Amino acid sequence: MPLVDFTKQGKVGVITIDNPPVNALSHGVREGLKTALDRALADDGVVSIALLCAGRTFSAGADITEFGKPVVPPGLREVIDAFEASPKPIVAALHGTALGGGFELALGCHYRIAPATAKVGLPEVKLGLIPGAGGTQRLPRLAGIEAALKMIVDGNPVSAEKAKAMGVVDEIVEGDLAGAAIGFAQHLADESRPPRPTSALPVPPAKAGAFDELEKGIAKKQRGFVAPFRAIEAVRAAAAEPFSEGMRLERDLFMQLMASPESRAQRHAFFAEREVAKIPGLPAETPTREIRSAGVVGAGTMGGGIAMCFANAGIPVALIETTEEALDRGLSTIRRNYANSVARGSLRQEEMDRRMALLQASTDYRQLSKADVIIEAVFEEMALKKEVFAKLDAVAKPGAILASNTSYLDVDEIAAATKRPGDVLGMHFFSPANVMKLVENVRGERSSPDVLATAQKLGKRIGKVPVMVGVSDGFVGNRMLTKRMREAYFLLEEGALPWQVDKVLYDFGFPMGNFAMSDLAGLDVGWRNRKSKLDRLTPRERECDILDRICEMGRYGQKTGAGFYRYDDRRNPSPDPLIEKLIVEHSQRRGIQRREITDREILERCMYVMVNEGAKILEEGVAARPHDIDIVWIYGYGFPVYRGGPMFWADEVGLPKVLEAIRQYRESVGAEYWEPAPLIERYVKEERGFYKR
Ligand code: 3H9
Numbered sequence: 001m002p003l004v005d006f007t008k009q010g011k012v013g014v015i016t017i018d019n020p021p022v023n024a025l026s027h028g029v030r031e032g033l034k035t036a037l038d039r040a041l042a043d044d045g046v047v048s049i050a051l052l053c054a055g056r057t058f059s060a061g062a063d064i065t066e067f068g069k070p071v072v073p074p075g076l077r078e079v080i081d082a083f084e085a086s087p088k089p090i091v092a093a094l095h096g097t098a099l100g101g102g103f104e105l106a107l108g109c110h111y112r113i114a115p116a117t118a119k120v121g122l123p124e125v126k127l128g129l130i131p132g133a134g135g136t137q138r139l140p141r142l143a144g145i146e147a148a149l150k151m152i153v154d155g156n157p158v159s160a161e162k163a164k165a166m167g168v169v170d171e172i173v174e175g176d177l178a179g180a181a182i183g184f185a186q187h188l189a190d191e192s193r194p195p196r197p198t199s200a201l202p203v204p205p206a207k208a209g210a211f212d213e214l215e216k217g218i219a220k221k222q223r224g225f226v227a228p229f230r231a232i233e234a235v236r237a238a239a240a241e242p243f244s245e246g247m248r249l250e251r252d253l254f255m256q257l258m259a260s261p262e263s264r265a266q267r268h269a270f271f272a273e274r275e276v277a278k279i280p281g282l283p284a285e286t287p288t289r290e291i292r293s294a295g296v297v298g299a300g301t302m303g304g305g306i307a308m309c310f311a312n313a314g315i316p317v318a319l320i321e322t323t324e325e326a327l328d329r330g331l332s333t334i335r336r337n338y339a340n341s342v343a344r345g346s347l348r349q350e351e352m353d354r355r356m357a358l359l360q361a362s363t364d365y366r367q368l369s370k371a372d373v374i375i376e377a378v379f380e381e382m383a384l385k386k387e388v389f390a391k392l393d394a395v396a397k398p399g400a401i402l403a404s405n406t407s408y409l410d411v412d413e414i415a416a417a418t419k420r421p422g423d424v425l426g427m428h429f430f431s432p433a434n435v436m437k438l439v440e441n442v443r444g445e446r447s448s449p450d451v452l453a454t455a456q457k458l459g460k461r462i463g464k465v466p467v468m469v470g471v472s473d474g475f476v477g478n479r480m481l482t483k484r485m486r487e488a489y490f491l492l493e494e495g496a497l498p499w500q501v502d503k504v505l506y507d508f509g510f511p512m513g514n515f516a517m518s519d520l521a522g523l524d525v526g527w528r529n530r531k532s533k534l535d536r537l538t539p540r541e542r543e544c545d546i547l548d549r550i551c552e553m554g555r556y557g558q559k560t561g562a563g564f565y566r567y568d569d570r571r572n573p574s575p576d577p578l579i580e581k582l583i584v585e586h587s588q589r590r591g592i593q594r595r596e597i598t599d600r601e602i603l604e605r606c607m608y609v610m611v612n613e614g615a616k617i618l619e620e621g622v623a624a625r626p627h628d629i630d631i632v633w634i635y636g637y638g639f640p641v642y643r644g645g646p647m648f649w650a651d652e653v654g655l656p657k658v659l660e661a662i663r664q665y666r667e668s669v670g671a672e673y674w675e676p677a678p679l680i681e682r683y684v685k686e687e688r689g690f691y692k693r
Contacts, residue, residue: 001054004032006039011047012185013040013088014178022060023053025101027072029063030079033105037082047189049090050181051083051109053102058093058118061100064127067258067267076101076133077251080108089188089195093181094118094169097157104131107138110196113171113184114160120168121157125227127270128263128642132254136234137246138198142168145206145239149214152231199243211236224509224640226262261652265644268691269634272627272645279456279468280624286453289399291461295320295371297388299330299361302405303377305433308334309462311355312434318360318367327361334359337434365395373458375427377405380529385409386417393418401451403427404442408474408529411444422448425455428475429464430636431521438636439464440475465635470622477632479617480610480646483673485526487609488514489544490669491602492583495594498564499575504602509640514606515564516573519557523564527551538672546586550579604661605669611650612662615677618690626690651689659684 003026005016015036017023025033040046053059062076083090083105092098092106094114103120106112114120122131122139130136131152140148143166151158163169173180187193215232222228230253237246257263278284294310295318296303303319310317321327338355341347360367368374374396376388385404392402402424404414415424426442441455452468459466469475474482488501502513518526527547534542550563557563558571565573587594614629623629630645643649650658659680666674683689 003028006036013046013049016052018054024063026063048185050185051092057096058098059102061102084108104133104135118160119157123155125155128266130231137238140238141201144204262642268644275627288454291372295368295374298377304330308434311358313462373401375403389417421446439466472622480613483613496597511638519563523557615679619679647690
């Protein structure tokens with residue numbers, strides 16, 4: 001079948017897009033749409049037109065792979081204008097998800113029908129763009145300013161039912177969609193109904209102050225993003241200007257954003273997220289094991305959060321603890337988390353009850369005997385983990401997958417505590433596990449392919465973005481974070497203060513800096529980790545004992561009301577002169593002459609040290625591709641998506657510049673901390689980047 005097909009059913013001309021997998025509006029599709037429309041208009045036997053899409057979904061919008069290249073005519077706007085100007089009425093039949101340019105095409109049609117399962121949306125802001133084919137001008141004319149603004153600015157789709165209530169969808173249909181569309185078009189023809197161009201509709205007046213209110217409302221949440229603010233500007237024009245003026249502004253803003261580094265990064269992140277789902281060396285057809293029930297060992301913060309992920313996905317889960325008290329504590333935290341969601345209105349009470357009923361709490365390991373997957377989430381201590389895995393080996397059924405939620409430890413050593421190392425892997429969740437999207441699936445030396453494929457699939461099923469990584473101290477994310485953290489401590493010794501370092505990272509776009517993040521996680525966690533590795537530290541690392549001193553004061557971070565910062569009752573941090581004194585005295589004691597440290601140096605040292613480590617991780621094969629590292633950082637550590645992840649960002653900065661700085665810090669800070677990754681040296685010689693060739 002061609003990309004766009006044209007047939008006739010009685011007096012109805014039927015135009016069908018067939019461009020799998022998501023009917024993206026590529027050049028060929030746009031050309032096909034134009035040709036099909038011309039045929040329908042030229043044919044006197046055609047009185048009305050139905051627009052359909054084949055396959056699993058209506059169009060997901062413009063073909064993102066064409067972005068950044070010159071547009072080959074006809075452009076999408078031109079096609080949509082032609083559809084809207086058709087003297088024969090056109091009905092669009094939407095199924096699956098009608099998104100972006102796909103939805104804009106539907107808005108240019110005169111009527112829209114959809115099954116209740118369909119969704120429509122304008123997700124362009126998620127790619128750092130705004131709708132560029134009339135969405136910002138046509139949607140407000142159908143849905144009103146407020147509803148349109150919300151859809152365009154947050155980018156989330158709405159259900160067909162909701163779209164109908166908004167006046168965007170004319171009819172919800174059941175059963176055969178093509179038949180319903182042809183019937184609808186036939187009906188239009190029978191009744192001699194004229195076309196109903198959306199652009200000719202008046203824009204319903206907006207509530208006074210609606211734009212300013214929204215702008216203020218998103219100022220903090222969308223900090224650093226450009227597109228949501230441009231989207232407001234475009235809809236403002238819809239309210240104030242004639243259609244043609246609004247369209248002109250929309251096009252200008254769209255083009256500006258398309259050329260922006262933010263959108264380039266966000267488009268990279270879109271494809272990177274899809275790329276990480278494909279594991280090199282693990283064919284797409286690798287069989288998977290069926291997961292009908294789960295078990296979690298440990299009902300602490302991590303274990304409880306992981307159990308919630310399963311319950312949220314409708315998978316029954318046995319939650320195991322050593323004592324009834326620990327179990328009760330864990331369960332009541334879970335209950336409180338759900339109850340908060342109910343109070344906020346984001347979860348219905350019945351749904352909370354259903355999820356709680358899926359949790360089976362017990363102190364008896366035998367409860368795990370039926371589980372298809374068991375996740376261990378006990379204290380981060382090798383001896384304890386091994387003990388738990390030996391117990392799991394004894395009770396788990398044959399074929400059950402045994403996963404450790406370790407954040408640093410050697411998965412192969414843990415697997416060796418069982419007689420079934422092929423069934424073992426790491427599944428490293430991030431805290432809070434019920435919220436954070438990242439899971440590092442750690443491939444052990446002996447993990448079998450179907451176990452890995454199942455873990456990836458399971459990750460997606462429980463709403464996560466799973467990234468496959470290899471065994472290494474701290475895997476991908478924490479291994480890079482550890483290097484950044486070390487550099488941040490060195491910066492303190494040399495003259496910076498925690499709040500200065502944190503501000504630089506916050507301004508870069510992270511939700512918080514190193515020290516605020518440590519305070520949130522609990523300083524005792526890092527302290528314990530440090531103590532366990534003391535004999536492996538370099539002399540400078542060992543002597544850089546600022547953390548020990550703060551912890552010795554009983555300051556463990558937010559939970560004790562003080563850490564690097566001092567916290568008020570509402571957990572607002574403020575810089576603490578006591579900590580400043582402690583750091584200054586530390587430098588004196590170590591004989592380090594404190595100096596003014598620029599924000600630029602802070603940023604370079606915190607970021608380039610990560611990029612350098614990322615390159616080593618790639619070289620060692622701990623991450624298979626730079627994409628994996630970028631996605632780990634975006635979903636696990638709040639790396640600003642509009643900067644694309646550390647490896648993409650390094651390419652944007654330019655690897656020669658990064659390497660030059662690394663060499664400079666090698667001289668000033670020390671070779672053992674700043675040894676350039678051979679991969680970066682090679683890429684610079686080859687005049688390429690991690691991605692750029
Ligand atoms: C736009 O429309 C601009 C206009 O306003 C103005 C123009 C002038 N193009 O996600 P999946 C690929 S901006 C090209 O795994 P799912 C995707 O890479 C666009 N390719 O499936 C993947 O390829 P592969 C606004 C696309 O079922 C495959 O399709 N639209 C596009 O989980 C399957 O994707 C959006 O932002 C595309 N537009 O989810 C919608 N979309 O198999 C973006 C997908 O080689 N898309 N691919 O890895 C989505 O949100 C999801 O893909 C969707 C399906 C919900 C549709």
